[in-house]
Amino acid sequence: MLDFSALDGAFGILTSSWSAWLWLIPGLVIGLVFGAMPGISITMAMAIFLPITLYMDFLPAIVFLTSIYTGAGFGGSVPAVLMNIPGTSSAVATTFDGYPMARAGRHNQALGVALASSVVGTLSSYVLLLFLIVPVSIIVLKLGPLEMFAIAIWGLLLLGSLSGSSVWRGLLAGVFGVLLGTIGMNTAGFIRGTMGVPWLLDGVPAIPAMMGLLAASQLLNLINTTYLIENEDDRKISFAKIIEGVKLTFKYPTIIFRGATIGVIIGAIPGVGSSISNLISYSETKRNAPDGDTFGSGNPKGVIAAESANSSSEGGAMATMLALGIPGGGATAILLAAFAMHNIIGGPQFIAQNRDIVYAIIFSNFAQAILLLFVGLGFVYLAASIVRVPLRFLIPSVLVVSTFGSYAILGSLAGPITLFIFAILGWAMVRYDYPVAATVVGLLLGSLLEQNIIRTWQISRGDLGYLLERPGAILILVVMVTSVGMTAISKHRRKKARLVADAAES
Numbered sequence: 001m002l003d004f005s006a007l008d009g010a011f012g013i014l015t016s017s018w019s020a021w022l023w024l025i026p027g028l029v030i031g032l033v034f035g036a037m038p039g040i041s042i043t044m045a046m047a048i049f050l051p052i053t054l055y056m057d058f059l060p061a062i063v064f065l066t067s068i069y070t071g072a073g074f075g076g077s078v079p080a081v082l083m084n085i086p087g088t089s090s091a092v093a094t095t096f097d098g099y100p101m102a103r104a105g106r107h108n109q110a111l112g113v114a115l116a117s118s119v120v121g122t123l124s125s126y127v128l129l130l131f132l133i134v135p136v137s138i139i140v141l142k143l144g145p146l147e148m149f150a151i152a153i154w155g156l157l158l159l160g161s162l163s164g165s166s167v168w169r170g171l172l173a174g175v176f177g178v179l180l181g182t183i184g185m186n187t188a189g190f191i192r193g194t195m196g197v198p199w200l201l202d203g204v205p206a207i208p209a210m211m212g213l214l215a216a217s218q219l220l221n222l223i224n225t226t227y228l229i230e231n232e233d234d235r236k237i238s239f240a241k242i243i244e245g246v247k248l249t250f251k252y253p254t255i256i257f258r259g260a261t262i263g264v265i266i267g268a269i270p271g272v273g274s275s276i277s278n279l280i281s282y283s284e285t286k287r288n289a290p291d292g293d294t295f296g297s298g299n300p301k302g303v304i305a306a307e308s309a310n311s312s313s314e315g316g317a318m319a320t321m322l323a324l325g326i327p328g329g330g331a332t333a334i335l336l337a338a339f340a341m342h343n344i345i346g347g348p349q350f351i352a353q354n355r356d357i358v359y360a361i362i363f364s365n366f367a368q369a370i371l372l373l374f375v376g377l378g379f380v381y382l383a384a385s386i387v388r389v390p391l392r393f394l395i396p397s398v399l400v401v402s403t404f405g406s407y408a409i410l411g412s413l414a415g416p417i418t419l420f421i422f423a424i425l426g427w428a429m430v431r432y433d434y435p436v437a438a439t440v441v442g443l444l445l446g447s448l449l450e451q452n453i454i455r456t457w458q459i460s461r462g463d464l465g466y467l468l469e470r471p472g473a474i475l476i477l478v479v480m481v482t483s484v485g486m487t488a489i490s491k492h493r494r495k496k497a498r499l500v501a502d503a504a505e506s
Helices: 004-016 021-035 042-055 058-075 077-083 089-103 107-141 145-162 167-181 206-221 239-249 253-267 274-288 300-324 330-341 348-353 355-388 391-410 414-431 436-460 464-469 471-505
Strands: none
Touching: 004 355, 021 042, 021 058, 021 355, 042 058, 042 330, 058 077, 058 107, 058 300, 058 330, 058 355, 077 089, 077 107, 077 300, 077 355, 089 107, 089 206, 089 274, 089 300, 089 436, 107 239, 107 253, 107 300, 107 355, 145 274, 145 436, 145 471, 167 436, 206 391, 206 414, 206 436, 239 300, 239 355, 253 274, 253 300, 274 300, 274 436, 274 471, 300 330, 300 348, 300 355, 348 355, 391 414, 414 436, 436 464, 464 471
16 A cells, blocks of 8 residues: 555655755644634635745645645634634534633633644544545545535534534524525526625625624623633633643544544545534534533533544545545645646646655655644643633624634625624524524535535436435435434433433432
C-alpha cells in the first residue's frame, strides 16, 4: 500500500530545505484567528492569502495554505464554545455541549477538549490518508447523487437527536430549515420563495443565517445577564484546567476513533463534507453513550465527537483533491487553484508521477497537527479571557463583528439583513422552546437534498429500479435505518431505566 522509495523521497524533500517549515506557524496562527472570527470562513481566509503563494515554491505554498486550513478548522470551535457562534459551518455540533459547558464555568476544560479532539482527529485522518488515499479515491468515484441523497437523508433523520424534550418539535424545526434551504433557484431552473428579492436567487445565505439563529438570538436572551459565566470564581482563566480538558479527551479513544473514521469517509465525498460528518458523529456517540440523555447540557463527549469528526474531514477532502483532482469543498478548491498557479494539475496522474510530493504534503500535515496543540494552547488561553468581559460590552461588540462578517461574505447589505431577520427568528424559537440547532441542520441540508434528488431523477428517468443498481446507496440506507432504529431502542432503554430508578427512589 505504501511506496517506500517515495517515502524516502518525501523525507529528502522536507529535510533538504527549511523554506516549507517556516510557513507552518504563520499559517496556523492566521487560520486560528480567521476561523475564530464570526462570518470569516476557512475558504475566505485561504482565498485572502492565496495571491501570496504565487511568489513561493510549490511545496511551501501548499504547506502554508494547508496550515491555514488546519488552524481554521479548530479556530471555529473557539467562538462555538465561548459564545455559541460556530466560526464555521462544521462547528455547529460543537455548540451543542461546548457552550453549555462554558455557561457552567467549564470553559477551560471545554476548550482543552476541543483542541485535543481536533489535533487527534487531524492526525488520525492523515494517518488514514497515508494508507488509504488510493482506495478512498476509487470508492469516491463510485458515489453518485443517489448515495449523496441517502447521506443527506441520514443527516436529516439525526434531527431527532437535536430535539431536546420533544422529537416532534425537533422534526418540525428541521423541516422548516429544509424549506428555508430550498429557497431560490434550483438546478432544474425553478424559482421558489424569493418574494422578488434578487439576492435570494442563490438561496438564503447560510453563514449569516446561522450566525443569526445560533449567536445573535442567544445574545438577545442574555441582555439582562451581567456575564457569560455568572459565578466570579468560575470566570478565572486556568491553564491547568485547559490541560485537564486535553487529558480528559484521551479517556475516550473510541469516540475519537469513531469520529475520525466518520470524518474521513464523509469528508471525502464532494459537496457533503464536515457539516454533516460532525452531526453523524455526534448522533452516533449520543446513541452509544450510557449517559446520552445528558448530551446537549454540557457533556464533554459531545465536544469530542463533533471536533474529532470535523477535523478529520480535512484528511478526507484532501484525499479526494489529491487523488482525483476534485475539490470536496471551498477550501480544497482554493488548494486546487494554488496547484494551477504553479502549473500542476491534481489527480491520478499527479499521484502516479509525484508520489514523493504527495507524501511530503501529508507529512507536513502531521507536523501541523502536532504544532496546533502548542500554538492552540496559547491561543485558547488568550481567547478564554472573553468570559471576563461584561456582557454590556460583549453583546454589542459581537453583534458589530457579526454584522461586518456577514457583510464581508456577500459584499452587500443582504448579509446583515439576513443576520437581523434570523436573529429575531432564533430568539422566537428559543422563546417558544423549538430547537434552533435543528433548523440550522435543515438549512444546511436543504439544497443538498434537493440537488441530489433532482440529479438522481434525471439519471434514472424516474425508474425506481435504479436503486437496485446502486449497492452503495442500499448499504448507506441499511446503515441509516440500523442507526436510527438503534437510536430509538437506546432512547427507550434509557427512559425505562430512568423510570425504574425513579420508582426505586419513591
